[in-house]
Amino acid sequence: MRTRLQIGGIWHVVLILFLVLMLYPLIYALGNSFKSLSESYGTTLNVLPKLFTLENYQAFFNSLPVIRITLNTFFLGAVTTIVKLVTSFLAAYAFVYFRVKYKPALYFLLISTIFVPFTVTMIPNYLFISRLGLIDSVWGAILPQLADAIGIFLITQSMRGIPYSLIEVARLDRLPHRRIMLDIVLPLVRPAVTSTGIWFFITTWNEYVWPVLILKSTEQYTLPLALQMYISAEGGTNFTVAMAVSVVTMAIPLALYIMFQRYIIGTFASSGIK
Amino acid sequence: MNRETIKFYLLLLPSLAIFLLFVFWPFAYSVYLSFFDWNMISPEKKFVGLQNYIDIIKDPISYKVLVNTFIYIGVLLLMNCIIPYIFAFVIDVVLKRFKNFYKTALFLPAVISLVVGSILFTWLLNPVSGPVAIILGWFDVTMPMWTKTDGWVIVILCLITSWKVFGYNFIVLYAAVNGVDRELIEAARLDRVPARKIFMKIVLPLSSATGIYVLIITVVQGLQYMFTPIKIITQGGPNYASSNAIYHAFHEAFVLYRTGHSAALSILTMLIFFILLLLEFKFVEKGVYYEN
Numbered sequence: 001m002r003t004r005l006q007i008g009g010i011w012h013v014v015l016i017l018f019l020v021l022m023l024y025p026l027i028y029a030l031g032n033s034f035k036s037l038s039e040s041y042g043t044t045l046n047v048l049p050k051l052f053t054l055e056n057y058q059a060f061f062n063s064l065p066v067i068r069i070t071l072n073t074f075f076l077g078a079v080t081t082i083v084k085l086v087t088s089f090l091a092a093y094a095f096v097y098f099r100v101k102y103k104p105a106l107y108f109l110l111i112s113t114i115f116v117p118f119t120v121t122m123i124p125n126y127l128f129i130s131r132l133g134l135i136d137s138v139w140g141a142i143l144p145q146l147a148d149a150i151g152i153f154l155i156t157q158s159m160r161g162i163p164y165s166l167i168e169v170a171r172l173d174r175l176p177h178r179r180i181m182l183d184i185v186l187p188l189v190r191p192a193v194t195s196t197g198i199w200f201f202i203t204t205w206n207e208y209v210w211p212v213l214i215l216k217s218t219e220q221y222t223l224p225l226a227l228q229m230y231i232s233a234e235g236g237t238n239f240t241v242a243m244a245v246s247v248v249t250m251a252i253p254l255a256l257y258i259m260f261q262r263y264i265i266g267t268f269a270s271s272g273i274k
Numbered sequence: 275m276n277r278e279t280i281k282f283y284l285l286l287l288p289s290l291a292i293f294l295l296f297v298f299w300p301f302a303y304s305v306y307l308s309f310f311d312w313n314m315i316s317p318e319k320k321f322v323g324l325q326n327y328i329d330i331i332k333d334p335i336s337y338k339v340l341v342n343t344f345i346y347i348g349v350l351l352l353m354n355c356i357i358p359y360i361f362a363f364v365i366d367v368v369l370k371r372f373k374n375f376y377k378t379a380l381f382l383p384a385v386i387s388l389v390v391g392s393i394l395f396t397w398l399l400n401p402v403s404g405p406v407a408i409i410l411g412w413f414d415v416t417m418p419m420w421t422k423t424d425g426w427v428i429v430i431l432c433l434i435t436s437w438k439v440f441g442y443n444f445i446v447l448y449a450a451v452n453g454v455d456r457e458l459i460e461a462a463r464l465d466r467v468p469a470r471k472i473f474m475k476i477v478l479p480l481s482s483a484t485g486i487y488v489l490i491i492t493v494v495q496g497l498q499y500m501f502t503p504i505k506i507i508t509q510g511g512p513n514y515a516s517s518n519a520i521y522h523a524f525h526e527a528f529v530l531y532r533t534g535h536s537a538a539l540s541i542l543t544m545l546i547f548f549i550l551l552l553l554e555f556k557f558v559e560k561g562v563y564y565e566n
Contacts, residue, residue, distance in 0.1 A: 008368060008369055008370065011364050011368060011369060012369065012372070015361070015364075015365070015376055018361075019376070019379050019380065022379075022380070022382075022383060022437065022440075023379065023382065023383075024398075025391075025394040025395065025398055025437075026382075026383075026386075026394075028394065028397075028398060028405070029390075029394055041403075044403070044404070044405050044408070045405050045408060045409075086288070087288040087289045087292065088289065090285045090286070090288060090289070091285065091286050091288075091289040091290075093285055094281075094282050094283075094285035094286045095286075098278060098279075098281070098282040098285075099278070100278065100279050100282045101279075103282075106286070110289065110290075110293060113293060113297050114491075114494070114495075115490075115494050115544075115547055115548070115551065116297060116301065116544060117494070117497070117498055117519075117520055117523075117540060117543050117544055117547065118498055118501075118520075119519075119520055119523035119524060119527075119536070119539070119540040119543065120300070120301055120304050120540040120541065120543075120544055121296065121297055121300035121301060121304065122523075122524070122527065122540075123300075123303075123304060123307060123314070123527050123533050123536060123537060124299070124300035124303040124304055124307070125296055125300050127314070128295075128296075128300070143296070144292070144295075144296035145296075146288075146292045147288065147289040147290075147291075147292035147293055152289065177281065202385050205387070206385075206386070206387035206388065206389070206390075208387065208388065208389050208502050208505075209498075209501055209502065212505075213528070223387075224387045224389040224390070225389075227387075227389050227390065227393060228389055228506055230393065231392070231393050231396060231506055231507070239397060242393055242397070243394075243397075246390045246393055246394060249387055249389070249390050250385075250386045250387065250390050253385040253386060253387070254382075254385060254386070256385070257381075257382065257385040261378050261381070264381075265377060265378070265381060265445055268442060268445045268446060269445050269446065269448065269449035269452075
C-alpha cells in the first residue's frame with residue numbers, strides 16, 4: 001500500500017505544477033494590468049503591483065470605443081446563441097422523434113460538416129456576405145453561423161436519453177408536436193440546452209477567424225479584434241495596456257464558467273461518447 | 275409525402291437552409307473556383323482547368339507547408355491527446371482525492387479566447403524581457419528568438435493552442451476513462467497489476483471509441499485552431515516556417531488574392547482530412563471497443 005500512496009503523491013505534485021504553469025498566464029495578466037508601464041519593467045515576475053493603478057484600463061477606454069465594442073461582442077454572442085439553440089433544438093427534435101426515409105443519411109451529412117475546414121467555405125461566404133452588403137456589419141458576422149452541427153449533436157444526444165414511451169403516450173393522446181416539444185421534451189433536456197447555450201455564447205464571444213474577415217472598422221469590432229491591435233511579433237510597447245485588454249476580454253467567459261462549471265463539464269463529458 | 279415527412283422537413287428547415295447557404299453551396303462554389311484564375315475583384319474569371327492544382331504540386335512552398343502541417347499534427351497529438359489521456363487515467367483511477375478540483379481547473383483555459391492566449395504567451399515567452407527568459411537566464415540558458423526560428427516557432431505556437439484545447443479534450447477523455455467498468459480495474463488492482471499495465475491493457479482499449487474521437491478532432495479542429503496564433507503572432511513566417519495548410523489557404527486568398535490557389539488548397543486539405551478519417555476507420559477502428 002505504501003508504494004501506491006507514494007505514486008499518488010508524485011502525481012499530485014506533477015498535476016499541481018502543471019496547473020500552476022497553466023493558470024500562471026492569467027495571474028500574470030491580472031497582476032501586470034494594474035501596474036504602471038515603468039513599474040512592470042524589471043518586475044514582471046512580481047505577481048502583485050507595488051502601486052495599484054487603473055491607468056491601463058483608462059488608456060484602453062480612451063483609445064477605443066470600449067463600451068460600443070463590448071456591446072457588439074455581447075450582441076454577436078447573444079443573437080448567435082439564441083438562434084443557434086432554436087435551430088439546433090428543432091433539428092434535434094426532428095431527428096429523434098420522426099421516422100422518415102433518409103433520416104440517418106441526412107443526420108450523418110449535417111454532422112459530417114464538423115470535418116469541413118473553414119477555409120473551404122471562407123471565400124464563397126465572404127463574397128456572399130459582401131454581395132448582401134453586410135461587410136463591416138455585425139449581421140455579416142452572425143449570419144453564417146446560425147446553425148450548428150455540434151449543437152444538433154449535443155441536444156440530439158440528450159433527447160435520446162428521454163424514455164421513448166413518454167412520447168408515445170403523448171402521441172396516443174393526440175397531443176400535438178408543439179405541446180410535446182415545449183411541455184415534455186424541453187423541460188427534460190433543459191440542462192443540456194442550458195450548457196450548450198453557455199458554450200455557444202463563450203465560443204462566439206471569443207470568436208476571431210470569421211469576424212476578422214467581416215468587421216473592418218473599430219466601431220464594429222468585438223473584444224478579441226480590439227485586443228489584436230495590441231500585439232506585434234516583438235510584443236510592442238503597450239505591454240500593461242495589452243494585459244488590461246486581455247483581462248477585459250476574458251472576464252465574461254471566466255465568470256460564466258465559474259458560475260456554470262458543473263453544467264458545462266457534464267455536457268462536454270458526454271459529448272465524446274457515441 | 276405524408277404529413278409526418280412534411281413536419282420533419284419543416285422542423286429541419288432552419289438548420290438545413292443555413293447549412294445549404296453557408297456550407298454546402300460554398301463547398302461546391304470552392305470546387306468551382308479551384309478551376310479558375312481569379313483575384314476576387316476582376317469581373318472576369320479565367321478557366322484554367324487543373325492548373326491551380328498543378329501549381330500547388332509544383333510549388334516548393336506547398337511542401338514546406340505540408341511538412342509543417344504534419345509537424346503541427348504530431349505536436350498537437352502529443353499535447354492534446356496523449357498527455358490528457360494519461361492525466362485522465364491518473365486523476366480518475368490512480369488518485370483518490372481532489373478529482374473535481376483538477377477537472378474544474380484544467381478546463382478553465384478552454385473558455386478563454388485564443389487571441390488572449392496568443393497575447394499572453396507572446397509576452398510570457400518574450401525571449402528578452404519575458405518572465406520565462408528571465409528565469410532561464412538565472413541558469414545561463416538563452417531563449418531562442420522563437421518567432422524567427424524554424425522549428426521552435428511551431429512548437430511554441432502549438433503550446434499556445436494546446437493551452438486552450440487541452441481542457442476540453444481532457445474532460446471528454448476523462449468521461450470515457452470513467453465509463454470503464456470499475457470492477458475490472460479493481461480486480462486487476464487486487465492482482466497487483468501495475469498501473470501502467472492497467473492503462474495500456476484495460477482502460478485504453480475499453481475507452482478507445484472516445485479516444486479515436488479525440489484523435490480526430492485534435493487533427494481536424496486543432497489545425498484550424500492554429501490559425502489564430504499563426505495569424506496574430508507570425509503571419510506564417512519566418513518565410514512560411516510556421517504556416518500550415520489552413521493558414522496558407524487564407525494567405526493565398528486574402529493576402530495574395532489568388533482565389534483559385536486558395537480554393538484548390540482548401541479542397542486538398544479537406545481530402546487529406548477525409549483520407550485520415552478513412553485510414554483511421556480502416557486500421558484503428560477494427561480494434562475499437564464500442565459499448566453497445
